[in-house]
Amino acid sequence: MPPKSDINKAGWEQSEFPILCETCLGDNPFIRMSKQEFGRECGTCARPFTIFRWNPGNGMRFKTTVICQTCAKIKNVCQTCLLDLEYGLPTQVRDTALALQNEAPTSDINREYYAQNMEGKLEANRSGLDSTRASSAAKDMLKQLARTDPYYKRNRPHICSFFMKGECNRGTQCPFRHEKPTDGPLAKQNIQDRYHGHHDPVANKIMAKHAENQGLKPPEDDSIMSLFLSLLPAEATEQSVRTMVIKSLPSMNPDKLRSVVHIAKSKSAFVNFKDRDSAERAAEAWANGIDIDGQRVNVKWGRGKSSVARPATTSTPVASTSA
Incomplete structure (x- = not known):
């Protein structure tokens, strides 16, 4: 020096x-x-x-x-x-x-x-x-x-x-x-x-x-701004999913997260964002899944409001992207 x-x-x-x-x-x-x-x-x-x-x-x-x-x-x-x-x-x-x-x-x-x-x-x-x-x-x-x-x-x-x-x-x-x-x-x-x-x-x-x-190509419908999480741990709650989502996306403003809809019966959840860009960045970060409470959780894109099809990984009715 x-x-x-x-x-x-x-x-x-x-x-x-x-x-x-x-x-x-x-x-x-x-x-x-x-x-x-x-x-x-x-x-x-x-x-x-x-x-x-x-x-x-x-x-x-x-x-x-x-x-x-x-x-x-x-x-x-x-x-x-x-x-x-x-x-x-x-x-x-x-x-x-x-x-x-x-x-x-x-x-x-x-x-x-x-x-x-x-x-x-x-x-x-x-x-x-x-x-x-x-x-x-x-x-x-x-x-x-x-x-x-x-x-x-x-x-x-x-x-x-x-x-x-x-x-x-x-x-x-x-x-x-x-x-x-x-x-x-x-x-x-x-x-x-x-x-x-x-x-x-x-x-x-x-x-x-x-x-x-990894199967997470953004859908052509730009109105889709939600990601579907499946195979959640049995003890997972809406708050624990929300906490892990924010923790795994430190560069994202938490205000960009619109809501988290947890479906305990099917061990799944919908993560809804306020804009398409935030949803795409999250999909890229979770391309290999996301770990919640020590368990690997699968991630897929949600469905549009007009779609009646169900996610391929679950039998749960589809939630609206504006939830």
């Missing part, structure tokens, strides 16, 4: 080696890195930190660290790609599955103060995350989505801007890619959203696809 006598460098970070995932490190066993102390501000806490730059392999682009090690340890992510080090997933996917609440502040001054306090707490720990109490449904979801093998394609060079304008004359000697860029939500990402897990388009795509594969 910087000398304590230099008050201008209080809180600045020095490090000898970066915290990287296997993909960003590359397949080259002889990596040569350049190191620059206090070379830039952290992309999340805005504190100066030591940056590293290296080439992960032949034909790849040079990569660099974008956040400090303290911020990387708080969220257990790579300093370059900001993906989880254990599962290789965006933080939004991991935090949604584990029902983790983001406690980091958003203002510049508070972010720096928060990072300095966390730095002291993390001295003896590798990560600031505690996932030991994760439910079995969350663990199953992460196991299915986890990327276990390196994805070196992510290290490819950026697209040549001159080629996009039709002005590149370097041909095969150009170190950048000659292809048309893809336009869409995946092309619009920023460090803050990726790190804190807010409105991350990559995470949204992964979770939506997983929910669809």
Whole structure:
């Protein structure tokens, strides 16, 4: 750390080696890195930190660290790609599955103060995350989505801007890619959203696809804003179901929950939301089910008001989505 006598460098970070995932490190066993102390501000806490730059392999682009090690340890992510080090997933996917609440502040001054306090707490720990109490449904979801093998394609060079304008004359000697860029939500990402897990388009795509594969594709009727829970524990009550729903969706405003209709006779319940987006986010978080009182509960979409069909998993009459 910087000398304590230099008050201008209080809180600045020095490090000898970066915290990287296997993909960003590359397949080259002889990596040569350049190191620059206090070379830039952290992309999340805005504190100066030591940056590293290296080439992960032949034909790849040079990569660099974008956040400090303290911020990387708080969220257990790579300093370059900001993906989880254990599962290789965006933080939004991991935090949604584990029902983790983001406690980091958003203002510049508070972010720096928060990072300095966390730095002291993390001295003896590798990560600031505690996932030991994760439910079995969350663990199953992460196991299915986890990327276990390196994805070196992510290290490819950026697209040549001159080629996009039709002005590149370097041909095969150009170190950048000659292809048309893809336009869409995946092309619009920023460090803050990726790190804190807010409105991350990559995470949204992964979770939506997983929910669809688990049979929770959103119905075409946009008026359906309820989810049907079956195989509830015998001792479950309306209050216990409501408590577990709110606990498993920490990022959702509790006011978005309209009602919980518990049907004790059939051990089922309807969870009704005030808007379709909240219902879809809940379906994605519960793609592998939800644990209530230590028992795995099945989740299905509810039925529309005009539908007379019954849910496939129960013989209980259908409740209205406006319950």
